[in-house]
Amino acid sequence: MCGHRLWNESRLPLLKRNHSRLPVMGRELLNDRFKTKEREFLLRMIDDLPVAVMTVELETMLIDYANNTSRALIRSLEHLLPIRADALIGTSIDVFHRCPAYQRHILSDPRNLPHNARIRLGDEVLDLKVSAITDADGRYLAPMLTWALVTKEIEAEKRIGYLAHHDALTGLPNRLIFRRALEERLAVPDTAFGLLYIDLDGFKQVNDARGHQVGDALLRQVADRLRALCGDPAMMLTRLGGDEFAILLPHDHQQPAGWHAERVVAALGRPFDLEQGQTVQIGASVGIALAPEHGEAPESLLTRADMALYAAKEDGKGVARLFSRDLELRVQERTRLEKSLHAALQDRQGLFVFYQPIIDLYSGRVMTREGLARWHHPQRGWVSPAEFVPVAEQCGLIDPLGEFVLDRACRNAAQWDDGAHVAVNISAIQLGRGTLVPAVSAALEVSGLPAHRLEIEVTETALLGDEQSGIQDLLTLRQMGVRIALDDFGTGYSSLAHLRAFPFDKIKIDGSFVRDALTRPECAAVVRAIADLGQRLGVRTVAEGVETEEQLALVRREGCAEVQGYLHGRPMPAAEDAELVARLDEGLGAR
Structure with a gap:
């Protein structure tokens, strides 16, 4: 900040009521220099500035000028100062500083200026800026002080600083602080500590079905339970974002790390009581990595903890x-599989739809053929759907895979002479996203x-994800004329509730009940109860997994209408794909 030459001519004049109190030099300057209307206007302008301005007489360190804004600010601080606003002129500047000698040293020497400082008065904070007033020759005449009350600004700065390092919802340290702590611990020679990577199971379903307000309340309770487990000051708990948390442990031993992880799983597996009598139950999966054994850099340690978490989910x-x-080899193989599946979906190479018949028990007629996705990998051969479908769900490929199956199944069924229905399985991920109905229509x-x-x-478990939006998708399809079947009935959490929520056209009894019905009476009773329920509701029942004549006789006796299983046919390729599939089975591939 440069010297204020203009202010050199205008700093001392005061209102007439203060004229008698001006130092001799001030009165002389007033009489000799400030006689024009322009200068009087300048004085009035400075007096009415919204910035608080004061000047100090250099020899005595007495305040010899203060504009209206300064007086108003002093008036608001009178309860914290030994002076009153009306007595400001002529008061020593020492009243504003705990160390007057230091303050005088700063103000008396222009080499110390400009100078910035913040002064705390009780709960208030003043922001002070001091600059030098000089004459035309550059001679230092006196200091000029501009100041402001910045208490609220300081509080806002602290709040911003807090939010920059803490999660606003839970108050836990955020990812930035966690990453910094991770780097600091790894930088210590011979460091040893553990990392727990925590992901909530079922949180998305609660958040989607009950709303973000319930989801936020749930996350706060999760944070409270985790805090209770982290009583050791050497432990650090953080929310990484979404429904992911992490804990740094002060040791690298497998046994105590596993013990802490089990405590986390147990604590988060108990029901949560929310407002208005709502109770929800979720869970948690935990990945554990140890430093330096599993990584000596933040990225490698986090990646390996994430791999362990993925294994826990699997x-x-x-x-x-x-x-x-x-685990690392498994994850690498999964990554390669994901890339290969993506390529297969792009060029439609190696993907097929096989069909398994569903037979009417009384006529023996093929009523429906279920379309099942099959994938032949260039190097691995046939990959089980149990392996590649979860990969598609987890990496965002389930929609294109579902579109492929729907398109191929509908095209093939349109060519069947017997007019049988075609059934296509829908993943839980496809429901409630706004993609299923357009794909079926197309x-x-x-x-x-x-x-x-x-x-x-x-499946019933698919409806648990977001029941309302999922049911709406199914209602829209049914209004289009598409038939809806409830698959794997009896294995879900609320079978009868789903039957009340939606008018299904068909119920498929899970094959596990059919398989064990001959040796376990309770399984036979389930088959009988579902078949009877279907008859009462006017819904056809299909017994899945029928592989023997004895099982066929049992499901017929219990009243099932249709059967599906290896006894009547294994999944087979469409006629147009039969030759290529045969060559692939022989290891010759397509020529």
Whole structure:
């Protein structure tokens, strides 16, 4: 900040009521220099500035000028100062500083200027800026102080700083602070600590079905439970974002790390009581990585903890898994599989739809053929749907895979002479996203297949994800004429509730009940109860997994209408694909 030469001529004049109190030099300057209307106007302008301005007489360090804004600010701080606003002129500048000698040293020497400082008065904070007033020759005449009350600004700065390092919802340290702590611990020679990577199981379903307000309340309770587990000051808990949390442990031993992870799983597996009597139950999966054994850099340690978390999810969720080299190989293989599946979906090479018949028990007629996705990998050969469908769900390929199956199934069914229906399984991921209905509409339109010949099969567990939007998708399809079947009935969490929520056209009894019905009376009773329920509701029942004549006789006796299983036919390729599939089976590939 440069010297204020203009202010050198205008700093001392005061209102007439203060004229008698001006130092001699001030009165002389007033009489000799400030006689024009322009200068009087300048004085009035400075006096009415919204910026608080004061000047100090250099020899005595007494305040010899203060504009109206300064007086108003002093008036608001009178309860914190030994002076009153009306007595400001002629008061020593020392009243504003705890160390007057230091303040005088700063103000008396222009080499110390400009100078910025913040002064705390009780709960208030003043922001002070001091600059030098000089004459035309550059001679230092006096200091000029501009100042402002910045208490609210300081509070806002602190709040912004807090939010920059903490999660606003839970108050936990955020990803930035976690990453910094991770780097600092890894930078210490011979460091040893553990990392728990936590992901909530079922949180998305709660958040989507009950709203973000319930989801936020749930996350706050999750954070509270995790805090209770992290009583050791050497432990650090953070929310990484979404429904992911992490804990740094002060040791690198497998046994205590596993013990802490099991405590997390147990704590988050208990029901959560929310407002208005709502109770929800979720779970948690945990990946464990140890430093330096599993990584000496933040990225490698985080990646391996994430690999362990992925393994926990694959193993059924609600468990903890420690990273191992085998896991790394599994994840790498999964990544390669994901890339290959993406390529196969792009060029439609190696993908097929096989069909398994569903037979009417009384006429022996093929009523429906279920279309099942099959994939032949260039190097691995046939990949099980149990392996590649979850990959498609997890990496965002389930929609294009579902579109492929729908398109191929409808095209093939349109060519069948017997007029049988075609059934297509729908993944839970496809429901409630706004993609299923357009995909079905497109497949029907392109193939020319009548809507009533298409059956969409959905599992009970699929409806648990977001029941309302999922049911709406199914209602829209049914209004189009598409038939809806409830697959794997009896294995879900609320079978009868789903039957009340939607008028299904068909119920498929899970094959596990049929398989065990001959040796376990309770399984036979389930088959009988579902078949009876179907008859009462006017819904056809299909017994899945029928592989023997004895099983066929049992499901017939229990009242099932249709059967599906290896006894009546294995999944087979469409006629147009039969020759190519045969060559692939022989290892010759396509020529």
